[in-house]
Amino acid sequence: MTAMQSPVGKPLDRVDGPKKVTGQAQYAGEFDAPGLLYGSAVSSAIARGRILTLHTEAAENVPGVRLVLTHLNRPKMAGENDAYEDMDAADGAPFRPLYNDRVLYSGQPIALVVAEDLEIARHAVSLIEVEYDVESHETDLYAQLDRAHDAPAELPEARGNVDAALAKSDQTIDVEYRVPVEHHNPMEPHASTVMYFPDGSLLIYDKTQGTQNSQAYIEQIFGLEGQVRVRAPFVGGAFGSGLRPQYQLVLAVMASLTLKAPVRVTLTRQQMFTFGYRPRMSQRLRMGASADGKLQAIEHSVIGQTSRFEDFTEHVAEWSGMLYHCDNVALKYSLVPLDVYTPLDMRAPGATEGVYALESAMDELACAVGMDPVEFRLANYTDFNANEGKPYSSKELRACYAQGAARFDWNKRSAEPRSMREGHELIGMGMATGVWEAMQMPASAKAALCSDGTLRVSSATTDIGTGTYTVMTQIAAAAFGLPVERVEFRLGDSSFPKAPLQGGSFTVSSVGSAVQKACDALKEKIWEAARQLADSPLAQGAVDDLRFVDGRLQLGDSPEHGMALEDIVATCGPIEAEVDGKPGEAREKYATATHSAVFAEVRVDEALGTLRVVRIVSAVAAGRVVNPKTAGSQIQGGVIWGIGQALQEETLIDHKLGRYMNHNLAEYHIPVHADSPELDVIFVEEHDEIVNALGSKGVGEIGIVGVAAAIGNAVYHATGKRVRELPITLDKVL
Amino acid sequence: MNAITPPPGGNSHAVHLISLSINGKKHELEVRPWTTLLDLLRENLQMTGTKKGCDHGQCGACTVLVDGRRINSCLTLAVMHDGAELTTIEGLASEDALHPMQAAFVKHDAFQCGYCTPGQICSAVGLANEGRAHSSAEIREMMSGNLCRCGAYNNIHDAVQEALPVCRGEGTA
Known part of the structure; x- marks a missing residue:
């Protein structure tokens, strides 16, 4: 097969596209069953205390209501914390829905009404009255800083001497950046539909980023080993919200087990604010540079919020120790437990917040030194990750800066703040670096040549909008020299070969490598089978001579020494191969990361402070791009998220009530069509034979990282005002 | 039920x-x-x-x-x-072909997770029926009631811009 024919690297349309544009794609809350019952959750009105009495009689008396489930009548659940620890669990004691009378946060599910239809269930919820023993709560991070404790995170050791280096630096800054609570808000609310079978086994359609995570969790907490299958053929966005099993899953299973009937629980949009989120945090950066722009010291100190029951950590400060060359580095991380739910990984968790602070501070330091922000970063460039003491397997960040700056016309920017304007609008141009880890996880895959000649490949992974269906199809088709139409990739089923959670930008790296390996194993099996056939034209060849071309297996370039794949299976029967993949050993000597350079132009109305992003260029080095169309969409989406983070998103809490105030899509603002700027995505060439067999690093996270800093830096350039607390709303600019 | x-x-x-x-x-x-x-x-x-x-x-x-x-x-x-x-x-689709707006959405990768997509497509077809959205700025403004958390806005814009004239019976753009 020649490189020209390979579908890898081609902008293939999504293979699941026709289903999505015709309404045929079915999501978790859309599977039906005869006698399906509907659950509607009751949310606590207080942030901390105890449930004294749940008055459920009125709800139970509504015709059509089948059950009101509370901590008093729920099915038996595991008593050990271990059972509740899922693949993305934080340190501590995971939340247990309806476990007892304790209220740990406002919005906590405290009952479930199950009824014959959705409207009856919701009506009955409104009839439930709750008496609480209210205890005082604490939800304000900045009022509780004295309770901060060290985060259970393995931060890199401090190196050099920050204080001494700062004292000797020609320019220093000491600044605090703050980020608010943000919620994932995928467009599809979380939902689980549980099908109950007479033998007590369950088939669950769940909104999840890990079918096997939900499966293992439900099996463990209800003692249902071997009786649970979880499917997620389509997931309506997640962005991290589906990394841990959410409470609608538990409630739906409880109701189904109790009533021995199929049950669906779908959360309301308001309830989408009653579990994980990006945590509020303070970040202090003390940095120093020499007069010629060399970084002398970085101290990055993070204080984030967490719940009372779990210590949630993410990689926030680490980036400050690895992105640039700096000999004196100290990274600190502490947590303040509050009467809130545990935070949860959300698109580029940690980097979205940490790199925002670092890259904003880098801009401040560049200004202090009097250097162009791109030049300042180049002056401190490194090919070595000093946190790990390893070189990068590849790092084409210089090309990102160069190509991004050229596309953006960065050289037309005048350095002085407030120096560019058009009419009543100030123009600002800012930039930032982005970085994300390029991870690989163990993953398995099965490849099968079916009797009709179709290549069917499967993995338990999901496609949360990332394009997994499509890129895995391309990888398998390329391995076999088949047109993509003859390849079917199946996913979203816990009974398929093992896959990691879909997160962290490691699906192509992990599952894609496993798919490639499974295809290689299948090729050998096909050859073994084919050469055994009577009068086989393939009998004489060696494995190195094998070619899979145009749906045929042949020796070298001679079609006469070959057979069509469908002819082989017609005789031998279907052939399949299943493999387990794991990260290559070559990775161990290297640090692996994805990088980007983000350039932003903003316009600020001088009188009104209204602010708009008009242009973004994102130049990304992510290794080999399997599908530039879907990968480009991932980056575009990440940039839109960065605009939301920079200018709009903030979940506001009323600390008197300990309760979110803007828990809906009218008041929790995310970017809309009219907010979307001119947006240029560049994938720079990056070759990497170490990161994994595909040379592909993944692109789900990198798109957002650095965007908010680039915008904030552009706002400073436009206005001369440094806003250090997100989101940058007009009141902060005026 | x-x-x-x-x-x-x-x-x-x-x-x-x-x-x-x-x-x-x-x-x-x-x-x-x-x-x-x-x-x-x-x-x-x-x-x-x-x-x-x-x-x-x-x-x-x-x-x-x-x-x-x-x-x-x-x-x-x-x-x-x-x-x-x-x-x-x-x-929207006929037996054997996608509606021009649906085809344009696939071609321009105007969705990721697909959950907002039916609403986006119906809005865009509605704009055509109503004789609205004759510029880029109008498309962006009039489509702003349809949120897309995946952030596919620019691709949606390109799909809508390409398919609107076809939907209005004005031939290809």
């Missing part, structure tokens, strides 16, 4: 008989006065192509066409639409 269950509280809320044409097919339906058009589609008729993202008219995922015009089906009651012609995402 196909059957109509008794109303909550035992009150004798009337069940209304309405006639609704959905994607060209006539339906005689018994609906309760509080059932939204969206819940009628998704829960009573199992037509789940129309999505529920917020149930408050804030996200646009439930957009359908009533007599050719865009409407948030979560904000309107089914009983108000006796005699109406309803078009949903399931009714």
